[in-house]
Amino acid sequence: METFRTEEEQVEALKRWWQENGTSTLIAIALAVAVSFGWRFWQDTQQAQKEAAAVVYQDLLTLMSAPELDNSQRATAATLINQLSDEYGGTGYDQLAALASARLAMDAGEFDKAAEALLLLKSQKLSVELAALVNLRLAKVQFAQQDYASALTTLSDDMQKFAAQAAELRGDILAAQGDNAAAGEAYSEAQSLSAEDEMLRPSPLLRIKIESVSSATAGENA
Numbered sequence: 001m002e003t004f005r006t007e008e009e010q011v012e013a014l015k016r017w018w019q020e021n022g023t024s025t026l027i028a029i030a031l032a033v034a035v036s037f038g039w040r041f042w043q044d045t046q047q048a049q050k051e052a053a054a055v056v057y058q059d060l061l062t063l064m065s066a067p068e069l070d071n072s073q074r075a076t077a078a079t080l081i082n083q084l085s086d087e088y089g090g091t092g093y094d095q096l097a098a099l100a101s102a103r104l105a106m107d108a109g110e111f112d113k114a115a116e117a118l119l120l121l122k123s124q125k126l127s128v129e130l131a132a133l134v135n136l137r138l139a140k141v142q143f144a145q146q147d148y149a150s151a152l153t154t155l156s157d158d159m160q161k162f163a164a165q166a167a168e169l170r171g172d173i174l175a176a177q178g179d180n181a182a183a184g185e186a187y188s189e190a191q192s193l194s195a196e197d198e199m200l201r202p203s204p205l206l207r208i209k210i211e212s213v214s215s216a217t218a219g220e221n222a
Contacts, residue, residue: 053088056080060100069107077104095121095130099137106141115141132160139169148173164193168203175209180216187213 060080063073077100084097098121105114118138126134135157142151151173159166171186187210190203203209 049088050091050093053084053091053093056084056088057093057096060084060097064100064103069104074104074108095124095126099130099134102137102141106137106144111141111145115145128158129160132158132162135159136162136166136169139166139173143169143173143176146176148177161197164190164197165203167193168206168209171209171213175213180213180220184210184213184217 057080060077063069063077063080066073069077081097081101081104085094088094098117102114102117102121105111105117115138118134118141122131122134122138135154136159139151139154142148142154152170155166155170155173167186167190171183171190174180174183174186187206191206191210194201194203194206
C-alpha cells in the first residue's frame with residue numbers, strides 16, 4: 001500500500017482516484033438508489049392493489065351470501081367478478097373470483113360452464129387449501145353432470161380441511177351408483193371427520209343419509 005508522507009500527497013492521490021473512478025462510482029450509487037426506490041414503489045403498488053382487490057372481493061362475498069340471487073344481483077356479481085379478473089390479476093383475488101364465477105354458473109344449472117371455469121382454475125398454481133376447495137366444487141359439478149367416475153377421481157386428491165365434506169359427497173356419489181354399503185362407509189367417515197373438527201358443523205342430512213343407506217343395505221342382505 002502506498003505510504004503518504006504529507007497531507008498534500010494524500011489530497012493529490014484522492015483527486016487522481018476521483019478522476020479515474022468518480023464517474024463510475026456516481027453511476028453505481030445512482031443505480032443502487034434507483035433500484036431501491038423502484039423496489040419500494042413496486043411493493044407499495046402491489047400492496048395497494050391487494051387492498052383495493054380485497055374491498056371488491058368483500059363486496060362480492062356480501063352479495064353472494066344471499067341464499068338466492070335475483071337477475072340484478074347476478075349481474076352485479078358478474079361485474080365484480082370481471083373487475084377482479086381484469087384489474088387485479090396476480091393478487092390471488094382473481095382466483096377467488098374464478099371460483100365465484102363457477103358457483104354462479106352452478107347455481108344457474110350451467111354445469112358445463114362451471115366445470116370449464118373450475119378446470120381452468122385447477123390448472124393454475126394454487127395454495128393447497130384453495131386447490132382442495134376447487135376439487136370439492138369440481139366434484140360437485142361432475143356429480144350434477146352424473147359423471148360419477150370423474151367426481152370420485154377428483155375427490156381422491158388431498159382434500160385438506162374439506163375432507164369431511166369430500167367424504168359425504170363421495171357417499172352421495174356411491175349411493176347414486178347403487179353401492180349402499182360403500183356409501184355408508186363414506187358417510188361414517190364424514191361423520192367421524194366432522195366430530196374431530198370443532199369448527200365444522202356436521203351436515204344436518206348426514207344422519208338421515210346414514211340411516212337410509214343402512215336400511216337399503218339391510219334390505220339387500222335380507
